[in-house]
Amino acid sequence: MSRLLENDSLDLLAHYRVPVPAYGTAETPDEAASIVEKLGGRAVLKALVPAGKRGLAGAVRFVSSSGEAEDEARRILGMTVRYFPVKRLIIMETLEIRREFFFSITFDPTRKCPVVLFSPTGGVDIEEITAERPEHLFELPVNIIRGLEVYQCTDFIETSGVESGLALKCARAAQSAYQAFRAADSRMIEINPLAELVNGEVIAGSGAVILDEQALFRQPELKKKLGKEQGNGWRPLTELENCIRKIDSIDPHVCAIRFNELDGDIAFLVSGGGYGLSSFEQIIREGGRPATTFDITPGPFEEKMFRIVKAVCKMPGLRGMVLSANVSNFARVDRRVAGIVRALKELDIDYKHLPVIVRYDGPGADDARKMMAEVPGPEMYGAESTLEDICKRIVERSYDNGVKQQ
């Protein structure tokens, strides 16, 4: 996933002249204590994990001495926040805040352009504002060709009810954040709170940046910042997910794989954005429990499919495997099936206990059927069947211990 950690997010914002607090990062309570000392003995400690809502999880703490910092750092470093074990902390100077605003830039798929979101009610989640006080959320669609000027932001923020002088300071920060949004090919930037300090300055009280994965090819520096700590955006990678990512990196530009491990027991190797989603839902509807999510872009599939099937079949507790893709495309079915068949032959599967259901059609499908027939267990279907047929079939076979045969 492509969520920058908060330190990287703040660096990006600062680079485009959004005022941000002084901060440091620490991996140990000792380091935390010395940073707090440097920051003047008072600071905020936060878990440095790629997830929001850290405050609710108890992973954000104000401390007012280096001793307290050491204790709190030790506690937070032992926590797991939304599946992420805390390995690092970000430690920020405390801010004397007078007023908090919500600020974000994202895409509006309806208007088909970037949109600035601002609320004079800050410090709470966007979901809470949307649900409880939608009239407090103001939207400014941005003409991406013209860009965003400070005067537009000023008018926009004044319209939300913020007094003129303060609105201008917020507008400067907003316009700078938009520069960062554009330059970094961001998917979303959130500054919550955007804070007015008692000394009158406006500063980003926190920063979250999500990058557009489809633009990472032209953001090499930012891409480097997306590492192990991001996991799959939901939780750290499992051993199997790491293994599949290694398989994908054989040749990262052909047949790009997306793969996640879930709690279920049916290996789900069905690709296609809408086709995969529909099949996944149908398996759940039939009472099945998918053990993976999967997608692969078309190309010379053989080697990657071979390695994926071999890796996935090792999942403990697996009761079935379904492999499919929509039947309307130019992806070569024989290349795909060649890899699958090679893996199945090496694995020597007991198909009664691990039924394998396949549905492919398209170029090379006749050869693919012949290849698949060399392995005695799998059932292969083509365009004469529907996705629903094979989803029913895999659920039926998986939870029948293979006793009942067709």
Added chain:
Amino acid sequence: MSILLDKNTRVLVQGATGGEARRLIPTMVDYGTKVVAGVSLGHGGEEIFGIPVYGSVADSLRNHEIDLSVLFVPARFSRDAALEAIDGGIPVINVVAEGVPHHDACEIIARANKADVMIVGPNSQGMLSPGQAKVGGTGGEVPDLMFQPGPVGIVSRSGGMGAEISLALTRAGIGQSTYIAIGGDLIIGATFVEILALFEADGETKCAVMFGEPGTAREEQAAEFIASGGFSKPVVAMIPGEFLENRDAPAPTSHTGALIERGIGAPSEKKRLLRAAGALIAEKFSDIVPLVREALENSASD
């Protein structure tokens, strides 16, 4: 009749000398598509499958009249190719690449809107009017197996699912007027509303099938459009993904638009609104054919 594309549509292929074009142009031509020219930067003066190739869209327009351009260029070059076609004033542009940066998609669409050009895509598998013409990868190598002429207009956020739906209809003896894959990305040009408006005006189309997905407000807008009378023919809609509501695990889809955000885009809400607007909802794939039969009977009795 059909929408956006028929046997007389003069098609330009951009990226004409690349691998994708070499694979797809013959299938398009075989199907009846009138491919009049190609553009490939640095390849002006060449030919591909007997079709003249130009070094720029501007040069192709000096020699041909063009109604539609299909972009067989990689995602990272789609912006440049699309802007070139927009500047040329080509009225319909099909962006097929998957993985176009969202900032680029916004820019393409903003410029297209200004020039009154329709963008279909990015991440669109293409479009096809059965028995007449097709652009993009839709239909694979055997489009006649999947599509036949008839009364059903199909519009889908998923290229694969739109084709699966067409296949099921064709097998049931029900043909299609035109199939448009609008694309699965967060930011796309034409959405359900624009395509439904075209189907409304098309005499051959008697009913429409929509394949929606979680995320964005595209189906919600379609519901509003239908409710307000913008589309008066029967609609059958399938929108999978209700199971994703209140679930934090990663969604099983690569479509960047399929993300429920800020409370917007829940399939249950989309289905509720569409149902309220009079659409027939297919909860599962096998519901589609019987509901289309019902819709066609309704439209015949009107």
